[in-house]
Amino acid sequence: MPCRAWRFPTTYPPSRCGWRSLERVRARAPALRAWDAGMSSLFRHASAYAVGTALVTLASLVSFPILTRLLSVADYGLMNTVTLALALLVAVGKLGMQRATVRFYHEGGETSARLPSTQILGMAAVGALATLTWMCVVALLPEHALGTPGLRYLLLLTACLVLVRVLDSAFSNLLYAEGRSAFISTYGVVKRYLALVLVIGVLLASARNAEGFFLATIVAEVVALVWIGWVVAEDNPIRPTRFSRELFIRMIAYGVPMVGVEVAGSILALGDRYVIQQLLGAEAVGVYSASYNLCEYIRGSTMAALSTAVAPMYMRVWEQEGRVATEQFLGRFARSYLAVSFLVAALVTTNAADLVTILASERYVEGTTIVPWVIGGMALDSYVAVAAAGLFLKKRTGAIFTYVAIAAAVNIALNYLLVPHFGIAGSAIATLLSYAVLLATAMVIGRSELTVPFPARSLVVSAFAFGASCMLAARMTSGSPWFDLVLRTAIVIAIYGGITLTLDAGVRDSVRELARMVRNRLWPDAV
Structure with missing residues (x-):
């Protein structure tokens, strides 16, 4: 009989399951149980949010040229x-x-x-x-x-x-x-x-x-x-x-610092546009915004959809199974998130010029140089909800405001420092660096409440796959933006998928689990 350790066996001898000891299986059981039960829910919720965001994004793409003309x-x-x-x-x-x-x-x-x-x-x-x-x-x-x-x-x-x-x-x-x-x-x-x-x-x-x-x-x-x-x-x-007056006061006490978080978050996300307007003028803002908005639309339907879907899930695991199960659940999610976010970043980076040409016009293509920096920063930003999960669970809204405010201040300072020398590329670099500060600060502060394992190996493998797929796909060109879009997308998926599946066991496990869920959903009666 093949090994069925994934199903939490309690009677198989360690030698047959491939584990060093039965205690190791039992120690990992809470996280595996949470992950096995949660992956289906995560896939369902993330898919719903992604589809909804994509359709809303489509409406924004339709309305933009209409409003500017009317x-x-x-x-x-x-x-x-x-x-x-x-x-x-x-x-x-x-x-x-x-x-x-x-x-x-x-x-x-x-x-x-x-x-x-x-x-x-x-x-x-x-x-x-x-x-x-x-x-x-x-x-x-x-x-x-x-x-x-x-x-x-x-x-x-x-x-x-x-x-x-x-x-x-x-x-x-x-x-x-x-x-x-x-x-x-x-x-x-x-x-x-x-x-x-x-x-x-x-x-x-x-x-x-x-x-x-x-x-x-x-x-x-x-x-x-x-x-x-x-x-x-x-x-x-x-x-x-x-x-409930008591509950209302508790919610206000939890939420008031989050007002500062939202204001600081707005400065972090929009401050670069104000600096560019002041230093370079409205035309530079338009060129920058076209590529930035492209990244924002794609982030909303992919990375943000994942981080949005996982938040209520880890809160449920926390309430029902405790700290250890939550940490292990988030650790497994982090590996999957890194793989997906780097794949999205690779696809956007290689196809940015074609997408902007198709959706806007060639006048905005020069702004696509900012895309690798901006989409990378957005990937880090979407991961903050996981890295700082302990702060949300323990209601430490003051600490959340602290790391967002620090990142916002860094963003404005770096924009004023870099834009005069590097133009809109300087603003894009400032975006990536400020979101890196945001994530690093959130991880440092958040570790006091919840230790989310950071998958360093997955990061290295995904980064290598990102670089390799972008370099090879960028060399492929036909002269048609539509054909290039299809060709480069296929190349990136093939190369990126091949590298990550070969070198990262966590990605392989996640893909197997996803395939199992899809198979069960499509053919529920299959053996």
């Missing part, structure tokens, strides 16, 4: 200014409670029972207060502080979106904590395409200005909010009697 330059600028203001206001209006939802949901008992009403009613009150405060501030601001005519009106018009988006976050994160990834992805796609249709319809039919854009956006987001609110209320009736 809106004047001034209105397009107003639209972006108001959108940025809303993003910061919503971050403050949520008070970080949306992050507390996932953490407190798995505590069980009375906490889980009171969480839906406490979270939704609490965030509604805080969001309403933030909306009213913002409206008062905008109304009292002197004209010279606003600078642009019409900006005050747009800020007042869109103030209601602060409350709408705070409530949207409350509902979405409650469903996320429940593991309803399929609905969350479907909801995000429907909301995005509803907004796209309404915006284009309004701009084509009547108001080709920023006001028309935001009126259509408000209608779309309110309709979507009613839908998701109804879905949440079906399983979690919202009653004032279920509101």
